[in-house]
Amino acid sequence: MYERKPQFECLVPLNETARGERKATLVIKNAKLINVVSGEILENTDVAVCESRVAYVGENADHTVGDDTEVIDANGKYLSPGFIDGHCHIESSQITPAQFARAVLPKGTTSGFFDAHEITNVLGLDGLKLMLEEARKTPMAAYMQVASCVPSTSAEFETNGASIGPKEVKEAFTWGDDMVALGEVMNFPGVVYGDEKMMGELEETLKAGRVADGHYTWEPDSVRLSAYASTGISGDHEVTTAEDVIARIRLGQYAKMRRGSAWHDVAETIKAHTEHGINTRRMMLVTDDRSPESLVDEGIWTLLFATPLNKGFTLSSPSKWRRSIQLKDSD
Ligand SMILES: [Zn+2]
Structure with a gap:
């Protein structure tokens, strides 16, 4: 079982490793570091890792190398932080969180925001807890959301196994800091027109200091989308x-641009940046759903990156996109 220590337990070891008094677990040398904070590509950079955390980033990490340190010479290859999938349903890949982690980690996705609304529709909070507990045993950083719309329509149309309401939402947020959000709020008419259950779920979410994810498919207009966003729902992947x-x-809101097995939206949605000049700070790449075949064959991000690349991005594009271009070039 994988166990990632909280940062406060690692302060002393990280500090000692950075100074070289404690030797690193892993050192990667001579990398072209993609610095996602400064937006730079830093040549000839070394990174020293203590257990599972970065202790040192700089020109030379030799002082952190000991007899037991694994040393990898990157030989000028690009080194990037792990990719984050901004919205995904693991169940769509028809595998468990452990198998999902096994598929995506080697392809570079190390974190994700997961809405387990399929299993919750069958097993209720018990199903969500099973997903959470298994995800916690993997090296993948899984940020879970509590499904907001269970059943997804109504009991007249589906044989759902459970119902979620404000009480269940409140309970799920007591399970830990990795229960980060209310899952995609698909009942957007309910939110726009003040449905009591939806308002109750959103209220419990905000009360717990969490965020709510969106799902709004009406054409944007001057009133209804504002009514939806006014409730604190801060992201939406139904942008096409x-x-x-x-x-x-x-x-x-954050516009979560999809490139999964069923949705190939990025070629159009990215025009908000390439043709209309909108800042990319609130644009995210997400998969939503991946079939098991494409998950294995393509990884999560290969196609996502290929799409903007094919649409004429240049190195003068904002750093977020520059990163993806550099990554592609380094293949
Ligand atoms: Zn979704």
């Missing part, structure tokens, strides 16, 4: 055009 993206971002 540049206009959809612009409308979300203007209201302060």
Whole structure:
């Protein structure tokens, strides 16, 4: 079982490793580091790792190398932080969180925001807890969301095994800091027109200091999308055009641009940046759903990166996209 220590337990070892008094677990030398904070590509950079955390980043990590340190010479290859999938349903890949981690980690995705609404629709909070507990045993950083719309329509249309309401949402947020959000709020008409259950779920979410994820498919207009965003729902992956993206971002939401097995939206949605000049800070790449075949064959990000690359991005594009270009070039 994988156990990642909280940062406060690692302060002394990280500090000692950075100075060289304690030897690193792993040192990667001579990398072209993609610094996602400064937006730079830093040549000839060394990184020293203590257990599972980065202790040192700089020109020369030799002082951290001991007899037991694994040393990898990157030989000028690009070194990047792990990729984060901003919205995904693991169940769509028809595998468990452990197998999902096994598929995505070697391809570079180390974290994800997961809405387990399929299993919750069958088993309720018990199903969500099973997903959470298994995900916690993997090296993947899994940030879980409590499904907001269970059943996804109504009991007249489906044979759901459970129901989720404000009480269940409140309970799920007591399970730990990795229960980060209310899952995609698909009942957008309910939110727009003030449905009591949806308002109750959103209230419990905000009370617990969490965020709510969105799912809004009406055409953007001057009233209804604002009513939806006014409840604190801060992201939406139902954007399929540049206009959809612009409308979300203007209201302060994150536009989550999809490239999964079923949705190939990025070629259009990215025009919000390439043709309309909208800042990419609130644009995210997400998969939503991946079939097991494409998960194994393509990884999560290969196609996502290929799409903007094919749309004429240059190195003068904002750093977020520059990163993806550099990664592609380093293949
Ligand atoms: Zn989704």
